[in-house]
Amino acid sequence: MVGPLDRKLIRDLWRMKGQAVAIAVVMALGVMMQVMMSGLVSSLDETRRGYYERYRLADIVAPVTRAPNHVLHQIAALPGVGAVEGRVSGAALIDLAGQAVPLQAQALSLPYEGDTALNAIRLEAGRLFERGRPDEAVLLDSFAAAHGLRPGDTLSATMNGALRAFRITGLARAPEFLYTAAPGEMVPDDSRFGVLWLSPATMEAAFDMDGAFNQALVGLARGAEEAPVIDAIDRLLDRYGATGAFGREDMFSNRFVSEEIDGLRDSARAIPPIFMAVAAFLLNIVIARMVQAEREEIGLLKAFGYRSGEIGLHYLKLVLAIALLGALLGCLLGVAAGRGMVGLYLQFFKFPFLVFRLEPAAFAIGIAVSVLAATAGGAIVLRRIFALDPAEAMRPPAPADYASAGRWRGLTAWLDQPSRMVLRRFTRTPFRMAGAIIGITCGMALSVGMITIHAGFAHAIELSFEVMDRSEAQVTFTHAVSDKVLFELQSHPSITRVEGRRDVPVILRNGRQSHRGSITALPHDPVLYRALTPGLAPIPMRDEGLVLSRALANKLDLAVGQSLTVEVREGAQPVLDLPVAAISDTVLGAPAYMALDGLNRALGEPGRVSGAALLLDEAEAAAVYVWLKDLPTVAGVSLKHEQRVAFEELMDQGAGWTRFIMSAIAFVITFGIVYNAARIALAERLRDLASLRVIGFSRGEAAYVLLGELGIVTLLALPLGAALGAGLSHLLAAAYSSEIYTIPVVFHATTFGSAALVVIGGALVSGLLVKRDVDRADLVTALKTRD
Template sequence: MSPLDRKLTRDLWRMKGQALAIAVVMALGVMMQVMMSGLVTSLDETRRSYYERYRLADLAASVVRAPDHLLHRIAALPGVQAVEGRVSGAALIDLPDRAVPVQAQALSLPYDGDPALNAIRLEAGRLFERGKPEEAVLLDSFAAAHGLRPGDTLEATMNGARHSFRITGLARAPEFLYSAAPGEGIPDDARFGVLWLSPAAMAAAFDMDGAFNELLIGLARGAGAQPVTDAVDRVLEPYGSTGAYGREDMFSNRFVSEEIDGLRDSAASIPPIFMAVAAFLLNIVIARMVQAEREEIGLLKAFGYRSGEIGGHYLKLVLAIALLGALMGCLFGILAGRAMVQLYLNFFKFPFLVFRLDPASFAIGIAVSVLAATAGGAIVLRRIFALDPAEAMRPPAPADYSRAGRWRGLTSWLDQPSRMVLRRFTRTPFRMAGAIVGITFGMALSVGMITIQSSFNHAIALNFEVMDRSEAAVTFTHAVSDKVLFELASHPGIERVEGRRDVAVILRNGRQTHRGSITGLPESPVLNRALTPDLEPIHMRREGLVLSSALAAKLKLETGQTLTAEVREGAQPVLELPVMGISDTVMGAPAYMALDGINAALGEPGRITGAALRLDEARADKVYVWLKGLPTVAGVALKQDSREAFERMMNEGAGWSRFIMSAVAFIITFGIVYNAARIALAERSRDLASLRVIGFSRGEAAYVLLGELGLVTLLALPFGAALGAGFAHILAAAYSSELYTVTVVFQPATFGNAALVVLAGAAISGLLVKRDVDRADLVTALKTRD
């Protein structure tokens, strides 16, 4: 081992605590990069292979009723590889453990369970048999939520008739990775089920003998989706088709894609923030260390070592720390990614999900770590190498403190140790500024993550306490007369009723499109409101739309502009509607219009598809029993159930990663403060030893150092708060999607809690450093080369 390598070993051992702290900070940044990139790769690959194995359709279309012989005609269209016609219908499942009926979707399935498209994966039991229409296969996640197993029976109402089914098997399918009740965007296994029934049972229940009402299409390799869509629409138009649509508009795939895209955006924007903070900290440490060893560098040059050899020595030092951090980060990233995979496996109902590493994330993490580590030392070494050995061995020229007297009047009332702390700031302002900037980044990370946590909680409260002031929502099987509102309002236990109408549309603004719905509300809604950013209610307009901020951003629209609404039901008119306002929303990307206005535009006055209810809590259970018996009721959703499901959704998936990042942010914050304290101790060890020799007590000597750390920390807090506000906006944009929108909300407690995190880190770091000050060997610390 060469002398420089032995020096390297001694240096690393001497600064082992600080080196480990820096490596951990670097490791956490790399961990975020590896974990999030790996999750994106894993989810993307698993989704693709799952879709391929079970043949998820590329296109789908709904019709009122079309004869089976059309399937041969559609299969002969250019670009079509596979066709499957099936019967789909709504069902209400009556469970003894629930007061309200549970919405479900009933689907026909061939007896052999092997359709050309949208196959199922049988998890338990068996398929139904011919001649036994009472047998059914149930979605396994719904069965698990209610403790149902093969052999159990359940009651369901379909098309107004009550049926009793015996469960023969449990299954899952790629089209139900993300399952939610119709009209709701929140997944809840307990409140939405799927029944696969025999073709004969479905045909009898929905009067579809020799016909289908849902078409599935698989495209040939290389075929364009739009030409096939247009051709299919022409064939199905006479049969009440609402238009064919691709995978991007299929409910489950749309939201799975949103979640993966949100995670991809987070992986692209969030880890770089953490890695940049870690890189900045490492640069400061390396630059300070190289500057402190200026005389040693001069001595090495005097003994004949070339600048390249000395530079290589320091490069090995920073590379050792950086590589240790990068390798630790890769290991932590793999472990964290595998833990997160289990969460996504349950959230998305994948039958299998293996964490797959993204090689690029390893390369990026290691490269950033190494480049950041070498940058700080290279800048300082460039100046040192330019010196002659004699000049480098000479201590730097003393600074000019002639103007320090201007603080004399201000500091006259301070004791001697306090004046020493203040003089340190006036004599080395740039060095102190570097320490302040480092702690500022730590404070900013804490502010950003605490703000995001508060914003998630605010989003839940805003949606379910301010916007939605109902207790329950009723959905009807079809658009019914608004006279049903009087029937609801007159029933005992229902205190207020507010109707709505949801109309399926395709919204277009030039090349920007969105498949969704327009929700018609009363002109001055009370139970279900759209709000401005200032939380003021928005008056619904008969002549135009109020768009959610997420939808307005997607369609690139502002107030006063006009969009095209292609209605996908009834006579399917094409409407040109102006944007009358933009509302803040939490869930989904809705578009609102006055109820009378949308009914007039469709030429169907006095129609509603649902109602919001305010209930008398004491009589709510009797209301639910009564609603179960109404033939036009497709489902009843309780707001409390929706809230709990929404909280689970926001605390799982991509939203769950905020808990990991909060922990990472707090660890990095402590690492920054601790390293600032260690740097100050390394620079002032001789000064502190001198103070002890001339009579200062251990406490007074430590006060000189810790007072400097405390003052630096306090000065960094306001700057960190301001920078943290910017971080919070970046994080909110990364987490927001069409599923939910996270709006940044700043509260005084946020900055107070973040400050407490930084101050707690400073206090712990101070205690650790004070212990080293108390243990210092005064003789060794005072030794110097004359």
């Protein structure tokens, strides 16, 4: 049986349905993000784990120059090693009809019939190559899809300087290639990098590895620790030109998948509480003003014998009803959004499948946090109910102190009566007005933050591909060659400028902090590819010191003047102690730079380059690419405009795509906050506005009293929201940045103007909706005391 207080609860909810829905939507967005992000983290993590286990991804990879196969037995005998397999890996250039630029690829040996202990592949179409058929190959399916290749087609590939023709027998994907990018690049592009799996005999013949391997794959025994096994492998393979074994954490593909999952996990912990806090704040304002407006009814209920606990429970039910509505709506939206995001992650990462996994804990946490946030928001209000004495509560509240009104007489003398009413509202209820201003300030800050992030993404692209990189193409050589090759490139009539560089794989260490990457050595005063200061001034390269990107300096906890240890993983593999000469604000990756002459001298290999940046005559660019394709030392050619397109696609997929969701959410919350402020003001002043109508004010004048208040609150909140949004922008930029790219914080006048237009637009729409209610109000009903 429904009691009197429950019937009052239903009436109250219906009466404030607009506010209740707006608050529930804000809360639902927080729960939606919780359910979506938690589900995506669980889905990606479980799919990755299962994929790695089923296809036996190696725990450790140990590259060497050349080691005989019998060494594999010695590796297998090491403590902690559960499985070991050797393979041949090498660079390849794929030549396709209609492609002016040779496409880079990695060629890998694969045992016949897929009988591999580690790093197995998953056939998506066709079959594996057969014994005695050295011209057959299996191709990475994402590369094949980008070029329309199918089983039965043929392609040509240059490996170790020799051109070979292959017939594609199958298309496959593998757990070690969830994220693929060309060597030396960070941005994935399915059309510019492929993988060829070939028979062991074919690979051994192509790379002079008969009875030998240049890459050992190692699986750990159950319970074994990775670090001691890596040390033992390095000692064993040192005589064979080992460049340093590394675990899954440093595997190129797994590193970026892990970073994406960790970023989502951190966002799932940090973002939903922001929405919950805003919702709790709104609930607090709504319930506080409702209690103040219903103090006479509360006193009457107490006089009739209702206890404070019963009345408090009534208002708590009101809060919980709104919170549960938001939580349930958020759960449904989270499932829908998660399933939509799964499709994007399937394009971003090359999982064979990815099904959105519902995480029960996310539902429980979302609902629990909603209820707790709502309860916290109403807790202070409920204390007021217990403190009200029946006789005191039924007495009208003491009128405001108008003694100070005379101070404003000179200011308000020229205002009309409705305008003076608006101004008096601010001077006599400053705390209520402050609450409304704070709420709209939060909405303005969210809008500023998200608009700034969009500007930051656009600026990152412009900075990386127009300011830092002013070349048109990058050439990568098969190995570090004499810098005389630069003169050969410069001799081509359509190449107008050439700048050499050298990329050397290294491990950078600062105490316990370490980073596996590379040093990019550039000329002393580079022109085509430069490191820049925060003011976009070029940084000269130093012979005795490194220029670190800010992301790398933060990761290694280094500042200018400090030294770090550089373990070179190439050639004689010297260990260098170099100071940090400068910090560069880069966008793409986490690079370290040094002067080309200085690095070559430190390595004892003067006059060496591993690549070059080119400036071309655009009209003859196609002829240059054909010429480069025939040079035996060229391992690959990257065109800047293609990299830019790939980078833009990267930013619009995966975690980068969530900025569009967050922008929509920010705008919804902004409108919800403004609309709530207007509805709360209407609920408080409906009786006063009805009185104005009765004594002769027009509808427009009565609405002006209410909307003028909303307008002043909104205008006062705009500068405060702009300041708060500037701080929030830095937090959001840090959250969206990763080792793949760094999002700069860029403020433009249009950023604050656009955010202000969002808030003002929300205020106008809210004002129109509220004015409609004012115009439709039944004066007799509004003047009655609610039962």
